[in-house]
Amino acid sequence: MALVQSIAAGDQQALYALYERAHRLVFTLIVRITNSAETAEELTVDVFYDVWRRAAAYDPRGGSVLGWIMNQARSRAIDRMRFEQRKKRVGTVADGPPVAPAPRDPAEILDVREQGRLLRDALQVLTPAERQSIEAAFFSELTYREVAARLHQPLGTVKTRIRSGLGKLRHALSELVKDR
Numbered sequence: 001m002a003l004v005q006s007i008a009a010g011d012q013q014a015l016y017a018l019y020e021r022a023h024r025l026v027f028t029l030i031v032r033i034t035n036s037a038e039t040a041e042e043l044t045v046d047v048f049y050d051v052w053r054r055a056a057a058y059d060p061r062g063g064s065v066l067g068w069i070m071n072q073a074r075s076r077a078i079d080r081m082r083f084e085q086r087k088k089r090v091g092t093v094a095d096g097p098p099v100a101p102a103p104r105d106p107a108e109i110l111d112v113r114e115q116g117r118l119l120r121d122a123l124q125v126l127t128p129a130e131r132q133s134i135e136a137a138f139f140s141e142l143t144y145r146e147v148a149a150r151l152h153q154p155l156g157t158v159k160t161r162i163r164s165g166l167g168k169l170r171h172a173l174s175e176l177v178k179d180r
Contacts, residue, residue, distance in 0.1 A: 004065050008055035019048050022066060026073040033077035042144055042159070043076045049163060087141075122172035130165030133158050 003021075006014035026047055030040035050072055058068055123131065136147045148158040 001060055001065060004051075004055050004058045007052060008058070015048065015052050018051065018065075018069075022069055023048070025066070026069060029070060029073050030077045033074065034080060038145065039080060040077075043073065043080060045159065047073045047076055118173065122169050125168045125172045126165045127161075130161045130168070133161040134165045134169075137162055 003014045003018045007018065023044055027040050027044045030043045030047075031037055034040060034043070047069065051069060058065065062068065063071075126134070132151065133147055133153075136142055136150055137144070140150075142150065144159050144162070145155055147153075147162070148155040151158065
């Protein structure tokens with residue numbers, strides 16, 4: 001509990017200490033669910049990134065710190081499995097990305113244009129490297145590893161750029177929407 005409180009206060013050493021204590025259990029659980037060490041490595045990092053971001057929201061009445069972390073790991077692993085199954089059902093990338101239905105009335109058209117403007121404004125906060133990594137991951141539907149190979153960058157660098165960029169986008173969009 002003390003480590004989570006320290007993490008909530010921004011203590012990176014506390015996050016490292018918690019990671020050292022729990023990462024093997026998290027990794028093992030995710031491997032058992034996904035049957036993939038590569039996916040487990042990626043999701044383990046994601047889980048501890050979430051611990052860093054959401055430490056202040058931890059409520060000890062909901063269970064132990066380890067239980068909270070393992071629940072996050074389980075949820076992420078199941079979400080990944082569902083995503084992979086959905087991807088298989090939908091078909092290949094050659095089928096093309098899903099297309100949103102065209103807006104029907106003038107108010108919808110204006111709303112879509114406004115959303116586009118907000119997104120373009122938010123994208124300005126990204127570095128070119130973050131934007132390139134995010135675009136490769138999302139528009140080409142590539143995994144972190146595939147993005148790293150395509151961009152000739154280390155896997156950790158790509159993961160960091162995507163997470164950092166998404167965090168910046170989330171913050172920028174919330175600020176833009178709040179100012180609306």
